[in-house]
Amino acid sequence: MSDEELLAQTPSSPDAFAAFYRRHERLVLGFFMRRTANPELAADLAAETFAAALDTVRRFDPHRGPAHAWLFGIARNQLRRATERRQVEDRARRKLGLPPLVLEDEALARIERLRKEEPMLALLAVLPPDQREAIRKRVIEELPYERIAAQVRCSPSVVRQRVSRGLSTLRAIVNGPS
Numbered sequence: 001m002s003d004e005e006l007l008a009q010t011p012s013s014p015d016a017f018a019a020f021y022r023r024h025e026r027l028v029l030g031f032f033m034r035r036t037a038n039p040e041l042a043a044d045l046a047a048e049t050f051a052a053a054l055d056t057v058r059r060f061d062p063h064r065g066p067a068h069a070w071l072f073g074i075a076r077n078q079l080r081r082a083t084e085r086r087q088v089e090d091r092a093r094r095k096l097g098l099p100p101l102v103l104e105d106e107a108l109a110r111i112e113r114l115r116k117e118e119p120m121l122a123l124l125a126v127l128p129p130d131q132r133e134a135i136r137k138r139v140i141e142e143l144p145y146e147r148i149a150a151q152v153r154c155s156p157s158v159v160r161q162r163v164s165r166g167l168s169t170l171r172a173i174v175n176g177p178s
Contacts, residue, residue, distance in 0.1 A: 001068030001151060010057045017057065023049055023066065026140065028075055035079060045082060049075045124170075131166030138163050 001016075003023065009016035028049055032042035052074050060070055124132050130152075137148045138159070144164075145156040152159070 004060075007057055007060045007067050007076040008062075009052070017054055020067070023141065024071055025050075027068075028071065031072065031075055032079065041082075045075070049078045052078065089172050127166050127169060131162045131169070134159050135166045135170075136164035139167075 001019070003020060006023075008019040010020070025046070028046045029042055032045045033039065036042050036045070049071070053071055056074075058152045060067065062174045064070075124135060127135065133152065134148060137143045137151070138145065145149075148159045149156040
């Protein structure tokens with residue numbers, strides 16, 4: 001199911017937003033981690049970003065752009081406001097009745113590792129969209145080929161081929177011409 005379909009279903013199905021959240025959590029946390037270098041701040045900003053997205057999901061318009069662009073627009077605004085105020089706004093979380101975020105050391109370490117993923121994400125941008133999506137779902141999200149195939153409506157062998165071709169392209173970029 002596409003991001004846009006998940007957001008469209010969110011008002012009647014909270015599970016749809018949960019799937020959208022799981023799909024983008026690492027990317028949003030990595031975005032904030034690279035910009036703040038502070039795992040606790042990155043986690044707070046990500047939590048407020050997703051809370052704001054959930055609170056305003058009815059205003060999402062797929063004709064204005066893809067869902068991930070909408071989400072990262074919210075993320076950029078959260079970061080800008082936090083920088084201006086020197087604190088993370090928690091209005092959306094309070095409005096939704098969500099408790100303050102408490103992170104254990106393991107979660108902080110996981111968020112810290114996301115900063116190292118930036119070069120990989122930049123490399124993915126050079127791939128064709130079908131290969132980029134297949135690699136993101138298989139390698140980053142660690143989904144099985146069969147599930148990816150169902151999501152993108154093709155056979156598992158096509159997904160394997162996209163992943164293989166994409167990884168070959170990335171290997172050639174990293175290793176240079178042979």
